[in-house]
Amino acid sequence: MIDVQNITKRYGDRTAIERVTFSVNKGEVLAFLGPNGAGKTTTMRILTCFMPATEGTATVDGFDCFDHPMEVKRRIGYLPESPPVYQELTVSEYLTFVGRLKGMTGATLRGRLPLVIEQVSLGEVRHRLIANLSRGYRQRVGLAQALIHDPPVLILDEPTVGLDPKQIIEIRELIKSLSGSHTVILSTHILPEATAVCQRVVIINEGRIVAVDAPEHLSARLRRSEKISLTVKTPPPDFADRLRRISGVVSVIDPATGGAFLVECALGRDIRDDLARFVVTNGWGLLELHAIAMTLEDVFLRLTRHEEGLGERSDGEPPPEVRA
Amino acid sequence: MTPAQAIVAKELRSACTSPIIYVVAAVFLVIFGVLSYIAVVNAGTQALRLMQIQGLSAKINLNDLVFRPTFYSSAIILLLVLPILTMRVFAEERKLKTFELLMTSPVGINHIVAGKFVAVFVIYLGMLALTSVVPVVLAMFNSFDWAPVFTGYLGLLLMGALFLAVGMFASAVTENQIIAAFLSFGLLLSVWLMGAMGSVLGDTPVGNAISYLSFIEHYDRLVRGLVDTKDLAYYASGILFMLFLTHRVVESQRWK
Numbered sequence: 074m075i076d077v078q079n080i081t082k083r084y085g086d087r088t089a090i091e092r093v094t095f096s097v098n099k100g101e102v103l104a105f106l107g108p109n110g111a112g113k114t115t116t117m118r119i120l121t122c123f124m125p126a127t128e129g130t131a132t133v134d135g136f137d138c139f140d141h142p143m144e145v146k147r148r149i150g151y152l153p154e155s156p157p158v159y160q161e162l163t164v165s166e167y168l169t170f171v172g173r174l175k176g177m178t179g180a181t182l183r184g185r186l187p188l189v190i191e192q193v194s195l196g197e198v199r200h201r202l203i204a205n206l207s208r209g210y211r212q213r214v215g216l217a218q219a220l221i222h223d224p225p226v227l228i229l230d231e232p233t234v235g236l237d238p239k240q241i242i243e244i245r246e247l248i249k250s251l252s253g254s255h256t257v258i259l260s261t262h263i264l265p266e267a268t269a270v271c272q273r274v275v276i277i278n279e280g281r282i283v284a285v286d287a288p289e290h291l292s293a294r295l296r297r298s299e300k301i302s303l304t305v306k307t308p309p310p311d312f313a314d315r316l317r318r319i320s321g322v323v324s325v326i327d328p329a330t331g332g333a334f335l336v337e338c339a340l341g342r343d344i345r346d347d348l349a350r351f352v353v354t355n356g357w358g359l360l361e362l363h364a365i366a367m368t369l370e371d372v373f374l375r376l377t378r379h380e381e382g383l384g385e386r387s388d389g390e391p392p393p394e395v396r397a
Numbered sequence: 398m399t400p401a402q403a404i405v406a407k408e409l410r411s412a413c414t415s416p417i418i419y420v421v422a423a424v425f426l427v428i429f430g431v432l433s434y435i436a437v438v439n440a441g442t443q444a445l446r447l448m449q450i451q452g453l454s455a456k457i458n459l460n461d462l463v464f465r466p467t468f469y470s471s472a473i474i475l476l477l478v479l480p481i482l483t484m485r486v487f488a489e490e491r492k493l494k495t496f497e498l499l500m501t502s503p504v505g506i507n508h509i510v511a512g513k514f515v516a517v518f519v520i521y522l523g524m525l526a527l528t529s530v531v532p533v534v535l536a537m538f539n540s541f542d543w544a545p546v547f548t549g550y551l552g553l554l555l556m557g558a559l560f561l562a563v564g565m566f567a568s569a570v571t572e573n574q575i576i577a578a579f580l581s582f583g584l585l586l587s588v589w590l591m592g593a594m595g596s597v598l599g600d601t602p603v604g605n606a607i608s609y610l611s612f613i614e615h616y617d618r619l620v621r622g623l624v625d626t627k628d629l630a631y632y633a634s635g636i637l638f639m640l641f642l643t644h645r646v647v648e649s650q651r652w653k
Binding site: 118121122123124125143146147149151153154155157158159160161162166170171173174175176179218 | 398399400402403404406407410411414415493494495496497498499500501502503504505651652
């Protein structure tokens with residue numbers, strides 16, 4: 074549905090994104106993850122034909138963003154970084170205006186408007202001036218604006234910014250419900266959001282794609298070993314050394330002040346039952362034992378801090394796309 | 398409703414909710430009223446003087462004594478007032494980031510520019526319509542030739558449209574509304590002064606070309622009741638040229 078090939082964008086001599094390549098399948102939800110200033114918004118602006126790329130091609134539904142911008146624009150619903158609302162209009166006036174701007178006829182618009190207002194729960198404010206709405210409501214008006222013409226592709230730049238936790242969950246549910254029938258690209262720097270709603274994650278840093286994969290694959294690929302946290306009531310003084318002697322254990326971090334021992338074991342070997350048996354048969358009192366999963370946060374930090382990681386190249390070549 | 402029509406409707410709706418349009422219209426109408434009042438009083442004293450010389454048979458010409466001076470001074474008021482009407486047109490869109498919505502909608506830039514121009518022109522038309530009180534009231538007390546009044550209004554209409562097109566261009570250049578207003582004011586004043594520049598250079602080809610560029614000579618002929626295709630062509634091409642420049646500037650914004 075969306076295909077981006079080697080896109081580069083330069084502002085003067087500053088390079089915003091460099092040779093970005095990725096593709097999104099129909100019905101897929103893809104998250105753009107990256108620190109501020111990584112090039113997320115630039116990539117989205119190129120896809121929405123707001124500005125052309127310096128090099129490379131981007132196509133949406135087979136139409137090139139540069140050669141056929143009108144066809145691309147018709148197929149895209151776009152929520153920019155700050156919701157593009159006119160404060161002097163009421164919510165329904167504004168959405169009607171956007172609908173007409175997108176080329177909707179009066180009849181389809183009349184049918185569609187209540188649906189969209191319902192979808193983003195704007196019912197109670199539909200006749201209020203946007204100027205008098207809170208940040209969260211404005212964000213939802215922005216989202217409604219992107220949905221109004223029921224586009225097959227949605228590009229959402231930080232869709233949950235400024236919303237309260239309850240609204241964030243609602244919007245995530247909405248995005249999830251759109252997947253399948255709609256192709257969605259959203260950008261975020263909130264990692265649980267990406268894990269919650271997306272099938273694939275593109276991690277972008279300093280204008281380059283660092284990794285593309287499903288959230289769970291990303292953490293699995295980066296994991297060199299399994300970590301297990303182990304809390305024991307009365308560990309013997311040489312507990313750490315004894316642990317190291319268990320087969321499969323790579324290293325043990327002794328907390329020294331009491332608390333959880335961090336046991337690292339070889340990848341692919343689950344030694345939790347061995348550890349449990351070891352502690353229990355010796356009667357030291359097993360309090361807690363659990364595997365530490367690497368969160369997307371860890372993955373993200375590792376990738377964007379230039380630590381060794383997935384797809385990281387030292388020779389400046391962009392990483393090949395890793396398919397989920 | 399096409400997207401361009403939707404833009405016209407939205408622009409008019411936005412303009413009506415903003416105090417700017419009321420202030421602009423009020424200032425324009427008050428000054429227009431005062432100027433025509435002064436012209437009428439002057440015409441009265443002139444008439445009295447004429448009567449002392451020629452007796453009761455003296456007939457004063459309202460076209461020369463009232464309408465012409467009022468139309469001339471209106472050009473100055475419009476020069477000051479219309480940039481305020483156009484300053485927000487693009488500058489505000491860019492400031493409030495709604496520009497991104499327009500540019501990512503399936504609407505051509507020419508439709509956006511045309512829609513916005515039509516909207517400000519309709520507002521200006523409304524302002525002009527209200528000034529018609531002056532000729533209508535005068536017609537009740539004295540007879541005058543309506544033809545030059547109509548051509549004068551045609552001149553006001555065309556010149557105002559040119560001012561609006563220049564103002565839209567200035568508004569597209571910057572996202573600061575004050576700069577937009579001041580820039581269009583400066584541009585209009587410079588073009589006006591080209592008439593004087595031309596006469597400094599005298600009756601040379603360059604001098605004639607420069608004074609042709611000034612809008613005031615063309616306006617002058619219309620106010621005197623002369624409708625010449627040359628003058629109409631000047632305004633039409635000037636408006637289209639400024640709208641074209643506006644289009645280019647809006648387009649170029651995407652490349653930055």
